[in-house]
Amino acid sequence: MSKSAVPDMGPAIGGPGSVGSMGQRLIRHADWLMGMAVLGLMVTLITPVPPVVLDILLTFNIAFSVMMLLVTLNVRHTSELSTFPTILLFSTLFRLGLNVASTRLILSGGEAGAIITAFGQFVVGSNLAVGLVVFLILIIIQFVVITKGAGRISEVSARFVLDAMPGKQMAIDADLNAGLIDADEAKTRRARIATEAEFYGAMDGASKFVRGDAIAGLIITSLNLVGGIAIGMMGSMTLGEAGQRYSLLTVGDGLVSQVPALLVSTAAAVLTTRASGRQSLGQNLIAQVGGRPKATLISSGVLVLLGLLPGMPPLPFWLLAGVLFLGWRSTRSIDGAEDLIGDANDEPAPKPRAGQAVANDEAATNARDIEADAEEVRTLLTVDRLALEIGYRLIPLVQDKSGSGILDHVAQLRKSVAAKHGIVLPAVRIKDNVRLEPSGYRVLVGGVEVARGTIEPEHWLAMDGGGAVGPIVGKETTDPTFGLPAWWVDSAGRDEAEIMGYTVIDSTSVLVTHLSETIKRNFDELLTRDDVKELVENVKLDAPAVVDELIPDRLGYGEVQNVLRNLLREEVPIRNMPLILEALSDAATRTKDVEQLTELVRQRLARTLCELYAGDKGVVYAVTLEPHLESRIAASVDPKSASDSKPVDPAYLQRLVERIEETLSTANQGGREVVLLVRSNVRRLIGELVRASLPKVAVVSYNEMIPARSIETVDIVRMDEVRVGES
Template sequence: MAVRDLSVLLGVILIVIMLIIPLPTAMLDFLIIINISLALVIILVAMNTKEPLQFSIFPTLLLLVTLFRLGLNVSTTRSILGEANAGNVIDTFGNFVVGGNALVGFVVFLILIVIQFLVITKGAERVSEVGARFTLDAMPGKQMSIDADLNAGMISDAEAKARREKIEKEADFYGSMDGASKFVKGDAIAGIVIVIINLLFGLIIGMSQMGMDLSTAAGTYTLLTVGDGLVSQIPALLISTATGIVVTRAASEGNLGHDITKQLLAYPKMLYIAGGTIFLLGVITPISPLFTIPISLALLFGGYFLSKNEKDDHLNEEQPEEEEQPDDMKSPESVVSLLQIDPIEFEFGYGLIPLADANQGGDLLDRVVMIRRQMALELGMIVPVIRIRDNIQLQPNEYTIKIKGNEIARGELLLDHYMAMSPGVDDESIVGVDTIEPAFGLPALWIGEDMKEQAELSGYTVVDPPSVVSTHLTEVIKRHAHELLGRQETKQLVDHLKETYPALVEEVTPNTLSTGEIQRVLTNLLKENISIRNLPIIFETLADYGHMTKDMDLVTEYVRQALSRQISKQMTTPGEPMYVITLSGSVEKKVADSVQQTEHGNFVSMDPNDSQRILESAAGETDRLSQMGQVPVILCSPAVRMYVRQLLERYLPHVPILSYNELEADIEVQSVGVVNVE
């Protein structure tokens, strides 16, 4: 067993011995000094803690110290009444400290009792009681806050566990302090009772057993009693003060001394006012200037010194960041900033700087703002801030678009040219630099200003470089919107919806579905270019089906059916029928028979030859429909829609795949092809 453990056990055993066995006066002197030292250590530790939990053993320590002090009181009372002698320490306090005047000592003792019992102990007891009640009342809210942060991905499981443990420890601590403060109150009452016993029974024993007269007995036992009271009440007063410090201590960055000096001296002008007031007291009133002038000068000098330091700190903060950079770069924490990855980055070569420089007429920043607004209206999601910067490693006229640090797209611009895209029939008189339109991969030409009007007359679509960039950026964001919607972004959307539909949100999350599961449904929709702006309908469906299954792909199918009107409008042109490619019965049967069910969800496990034939047939039909100038749409039954999507999404990612339940009844559907493998 460790020496520390043995010392605590021996200390408890010693307390029991003091209650039973008489101790020599030398041992009492030694233990009294230990009691005073222990009280000093406790109050100093209490002053240097930053938050109460750093001194979590205090309630138990308070009990042990109180019991130790009461054990000393019993031993000293035994010595006072039995031998009229309680050792050198008590005799010194009775004669030297109070000047040998028993009445003065008794008055001082009573004042200490009043201060401890009515002021410090009473206040600490009330603060402990209120602190325990408020901590217990706040526990459910704090637990819910931790669960919300965990579901939003803001903290890890380990951090959530640590925060829960801290909340539990705080509740236990304040509950224990509420009870432990009663020890201090009882100790003060016991001190009064012990003093009365020592006085009354000391007089009786002195006169009846030791042959003293009344004046001798009164003088002897009064001094010993007062000395014993002072010896016990001074450490008790320190412990009571430590109790008040601990229970009134709020979590902060420094210890008590640091916080007091920092906050009390935070306003140097107030020291000027206080110093001037004290100076006037010495001048106007009969108070001697000998005392007021030094104090007022000290306050005025302190105010001047603090004001000067405040100005110096302000000047240091205004220095350029470049001067502080070398020191910052040397610090180990400087590496943390390098870990940040921007959700979307647009980098360009130095030749394209005029695009983003407003002084040179560039409006790229304004276009980016409009793109984010457009995405909010079309897709219903908040696009993260797009980081725009130049990159000298790129070619002068080149730009790249990155999603979460990975390059997704690349393009090249000629700022003094226009991009012209053919209407299908090329005009040989239109000449320029061959290129590829970056957003859709169509062949195009870079033409000069002199060719612009002629190209427009020939039916070419002519756009300027900023429009090319903004169109490309818009399409990249649309295609990768599901990657940009994380748990934090989902939490923002849920919180926004909760402002107008609180009951709906509370039914769905966090009890039915977590933030991660809601995110899975929303990303499934965005992956197929379905807007999530109509969150109320989406959450109504989640409330209906979220408790029935944890397969979020299946829940997504229910949500798509609830959004049938939106999907139908998105896929059709007013006044025209919807041209679709259907699946033959044999293909749907093959897909349905290939579905494998697992505890993690369902997936298609089809023979590679069959899947290849289905893919080739679907690709051929969609190509044929595209050549006819129609947008290809594949239509199938609801039971197999998501499995057909799984089968084709890698090779035909931009072809919409709908089920019959996702179309409104008034939509005119015209089948122009069939996917068949026979």
């Protein structure tokens, strides 16, 4: 479309003098306007109001009540009007203020403005009793029928909503852990549940305002009538004149107050009785009631029969029967209200011609089948970053009746990993797999199995931690996490195993522990480039300078990801991301090698490493290599540094790993956590050699130990050169 073809839409929304700008200004000063309005309510209670001003306020009260009723008819969910209980309070106070102002005018001057007089003359006319009866009927309808029913519904709804909150919260956690929703969607759903509970709780109390308003209206009307007649008789009026004048004003005042009150109480009842849906109340009513063609046709026939009864006027019955028959003709092709309601689209689809109906139905069916097939293919192509597949006997362990289970443990595991290691785990997709054995499970990372095991539901795993005093009766097995001998015992044998000194763990904890250790061994594979970008963006909020200096001028997200993966592979926490990025920025000016960058970052994280490996007394217990052994390994890493050194073959390295394993096994007998302390130039090679057979052993360099930390050498790894031999 050319520029000249674009119609002139007037001032831009939000521009000077536009309606949007006025709305923005109102929103910006809403707090001031609200405060002034509430103070104005208080003023009407204590200061006289002129009749003209009272007429304006009464008109506003009627318009506001009509608007609130129409608004409640068009909301789709109660959370869209969560402020209604507060609105109900303010509208009640406003009406009471108007009652006080009108009472002051009636009793002081015998007049209350044009609106009240007009209402009284229209309803009362020449018969005072009719006006009083109409007023009492309105009071009874509001107080006995609408207000009482709405209050009861609010009370029951509040109770049910509060009772259902724990289940809804657990369902959200289950969807989040299963990967069906993300954290933002879970947060939105929790906020919606909290808002719904607060709304029904507030409506339960707000319904008392409406009931009190009806009682206050009845009392005020009685006082106006009795007080007005008494004041008139004390003046120059007779009893009949005073009764006629003040009765007219009193009934008019009561009607002007109670009609808006009836509208607002009806709006409250509509809001508490309606069910949430995608469409407004009017659309749902027409769709659900008018969408039953058979009921419409039968009702039309019943009305025809009633019109044939002797003495019955046939015209109204047959007229309405004809309307229902036409309604049946227009909806007879629809089977049930569900077809009429439709999906999320509010606008109805254009009605097809008769010749196109079958073709359109077939096309729509084919389109739905194609879309379903495409969605299924997309689902098959999606690879879960982290998944747990279970056999059918383990399905009850996902979430038991108390709300705990695998889902609850996984949620706690994600929080623990984030707090300790600084990495946000992806959602763990839990699904059943009929190809697994009934009590089996397996852990998948990136769609590939990395661990599997078998547990016994409703049993406990008893392991000998070194303090058991005798054998127990149970099914012999192996702990799936650490490969230690263990026994599955039932409820009867659990207490016996604990008494005999065995460590007893429930089956769910066994599975979750295996999952946790598997995740730790695969931290580096779980960290994606998007995760790294999110971590960097979080750092940028507090330390933007280091991020701007590093990325993208010195390093890219891929290089940062590789460094973080190296750290996580050795279970080094990456929580202190600002320090890591600062170290990378400094080191990137000297080298781009990822392995060297990792070593330099580790040295910058010296305090973190010492804190991680220190014992209860703050001492780091270490096993070291004898000097000539370290020199020989260093020469194999950098031959130029020692040209006269002897070569190192695979057999020598294998024997070295065996000696390190023997020495560490002896050093760990006291229950201490011992690290392998080596030179910085051999740390990476020794770490790679040791990690294959001793994944739990930490290999650190002297440059990663801070002087303030006490280091105690437990043992030294030595090699018998003659026995080993040379090649």
